Amino acid sequence: xxxxxxxxxxxxxxxxxxxxxxxxxxxxxxxxxxxxxxxxxxxxxxxxxxxxxxxxxxxxxxxxxxxxxxxxxxxxxxxxxxxxxxxxxxxxxxxxxxxxxxxxxxxxxxxxxxxxxxxxxxxxxxxxxxxxxxxxxxxxxxxxxxxxxxxxxxxxx
Numbered sequence: 370x371x372x373x374x375x376x377x378x379x380x381x382x383x384x385x386x387x388x389x390x391x392x393x394x395x396x397x398x399x400x401x402x403x404x405x406x407x408x409x410x411x412x413x414x415x416x417x418x419x420x421x422x423x424x425x426x427x428x429x430x431x432x433x434x435x436x437x438x439x440x441x442x443x444x445x446x447x448x449x450x451x452x453x454x455x456x457x458x459x460x461x462x463x464x465x466x467x468x469x470x471x472x473x474x475x476x477x478x479x480x481x482x483x484x485x486x487x488x489x490x491x492x493x494x495x496x497x498x499x500x501x502x503x504x505x506x507x508x509x510x511x512x513x514x515x516x517x518x519x520x521x522x523x524x525x526x
């Protein structure tokens with residue numbers, strides 16, 4: 370029913386906001402000292418690219434290659450909130466469309482806040498743009514949001 374859907378979307382929005390607030394309270398991970406120059410240059414390039422994309426659109430669309438480069442691989446001194454979805458018309462996922470609208474609101478709010486920085490990014494992987502990502506991240510279903518914090522890393526399986 371529409372009432373249940375709206376209540377679910379409100380809970381979804383509150384959960385995203387809570388994730389962002391928890392990350393800010395936790396303060397992220399400590400920076401490692403003595404990092405090699407090439408690692409620092411690579412990290413700087415990744416953050417600059419993410420910031421450029423984030424300035425254009427608050428939610429960064431990722432395909433499989435971008436997911437592996439900016440979410441899964443080191444170095445990374447930032448956290449990423451990833452929404453897994455299926456928005457193509459043939460998928461007919463109405464909940465995905467509604468959840469995306471709420472996700473966009475939260476991402477816009479983050480970008481407009483005084484706390485906006487290069488430490489957290491909102492991203493989205495659509496099933497049709499990155500089916501390999503859905504296979505690699507076992508257990509993640511469509512219309513699911515995951516926080517990949519700076520101190521968490523994927524294993525190589």
